[in-house]
Amino acid sequence: MTKNILVTGGAGFIGSHVARELVEAGYRVRAFDNLDPQVHGELASRPQYLPKEVELIRGDVRDPVAVRQALEDIDAVFHFAASVGVGQSMYRIHDYTAVNDLGTACLLEAIVENPIEKLVVASGMSIYGEGLYVDAEGRSHENTRRTPDALALGDWEPRDPKGRPLQPRPTPESKPAALESIYALGTHAREQAALIVGRAYDIPIVALRFFSVYGPHQALSNPYTGALAIFASRLMNNRPPVIFEDGEQRRDFVHVHDAARACRLALESDRANGMTLNIGSGQSYTVREVAQGISRVLGRSQLQPEITGEYRMGDVRHCYADISRAKAVLGFTPEVTLDEGLLELTRWLATQVAVDHVARARSELQERGLTL
Numbered sequence: 001m002t003k004n005i006l007v008t009g010g011a012g013f014i015g016s017h018v019a020r021e022l023v024e025a026g027y028r029v030r031a032f033d034n035l036d037p038q039v040h041g042e043l044a045s046r047p048q049y050l051p052k053e054v055e056l057i058r059g060d061v062r063d064p065v066a067v068r069q070a071l072e073d074i075d076a077v078f079h080f081a082a083s084v085g086v087g088q089s090m091y092r093i094h095d096y097t098a099v100n101d102l103g104t105a106c107l108l109e110a111i112v113e114n115p116i117e118k119l120v121v122a123s124g125m126s127i128y129g130e131g132l133y134v135d136a137e138g139r140s141h142e143n144t145r146r147t148p149d150a151l152a153l154g155d156w157e158p159r160d161p162k163g164r165p166l167q168p169r170p171t172p173e174s175k176p177a178a179l180e181s182i183y184a185l186g187t188h189a190r191e192q193a194a195l196i197v198g199r200a201y202d203i204p205i206v207a208l209r210f211f212s213v214y215g216p217h218q219a220l221s222n223p224y225t226g227a228l229a230i231f232a233s234r235l236m237n238n239r240p241p242v243i244f245e246d247g248e249q250r251r252d253f254v255h256v257h258d259a260a261r262a263c264r265l266a267l268e269s270d271r272a273n274g275m276t277l278n279i280g281s282g283q284s285y286t287v288r289e290v291a292q293g294i295s296r297v298l299g300r301s302q303l304q305p306e307i308t309g310e311y312r313m314g315d316v317r318h319c320y321a322d323i324s325r326a327k328a329v330l331g332f333t334p335e336v337t338l339d340e341g342l343l344e345l346t347r348w349l350a351t352q353v354a355v356d357h358v359a360r361a362r363s364e365l366q367e368r369g370l371t372l
């Protein structure tokens, strides 16, 4: 029997790719999304990239009546609706808390009243804070935090208590959360609230901790999230990508097609129930490398990245995924290499107009003392 799936935030970047993945696999999909102007523009209407088979309900995840209606006849839910942006969350504290924490609470209450077969909830790397490190003796350091004094001096690498730089390692799910921003707090709350409610009411829950997801349909005019989309929107306006610190911070960039497949696998596999799973590429690149990569594929290599030497509050130095749990439990293997992914991104970018709001976003942080 065809299953009916609700995707909150289903008009957004990851949600719409998951919707397509599910439609292609024979599911019936309903997207529930308020078409947030920061993501979809002021005159937002149904995005063209959303497959026509997807039913779109425009509504707010904080509205209990609308959420209950959206859940009618639904067998399983993906929860992606969120305010997304680390830096912005540090001053729009009320909005971020309302959407990410209370919005999730609203959805969970409605699910308790109308039980479903499964909830897959979006979590992310932000909850880890700094990733896992080892010291010169090979000992693990799970609780690293850089000091304001070191950051003000541009001393970017985390150090052990003896002052020696630590070496980054892939971060497994067992690393304790270390919340450095209101966005991370909301992401952790969403993940943990879902797992708590799932255990109490025997509802299968899977929390997917996405690393940096990139690919077509990522909002190009939203300067608060998606490093690759932000770099692309600068380059398309003939301006250099802006990079904080020295550009040597390491991240894990996972293509949205791989992320969407991981989502379908999480829906279909019972083995993941009750678990948190990292969804990344399993590879790490420096931010400078990916900025140069996108400049190259866009044919704008002459626009060398602007390295600000500034620290942005809430940023971590290195964090990239250990994906062995998702491999073992879901059989998840990333298929899109960064080079392939960047080429596909360029083909899509060629059809887009990007408004560059990076300077505004940067000055908003500076005015509030959120950069050093």
Ligand SMILES: NC(=O)c1ccc[n+]([C@@H]2O[C@H](COP(=O)([O-])OP(=O)(O)OC[C@H]3O[C@@H](n4cnc5c(N)ncnc54)[C@H](O)[C@@H]3O)[C@@H](O)[C@H]2O)c1
Pocket (backbone or CB within 6 Å): 008, 009, 010, 011, 012, 013, 014, 015, 032, 033, 034, 035, 036, 039, 040, 059, 060, 061, 062, 079, 080, 081, 082, 083, 084, 099, 103, 122, 123, 124, 125, 187, 209, 210, 211, 212, 213, 214, 218, 219, 226
């Ligand atoms: N993109 C990434 O790299 C990444 C990494 C880690 C975690 N995540 C998480 O994955 C999820 C999806 O992220 P994304 O990159 O697709 O972001 P996105 O901004 O493209 O999508 C979010 C969608 O939610 C909608 N939305 C916002 N507020 C809403 C509200 N109050 N009610 C209903 N809909 C609302 C927006 O209109 C948007 O369509 C988020 O929960 C995000 O925290 C994303």
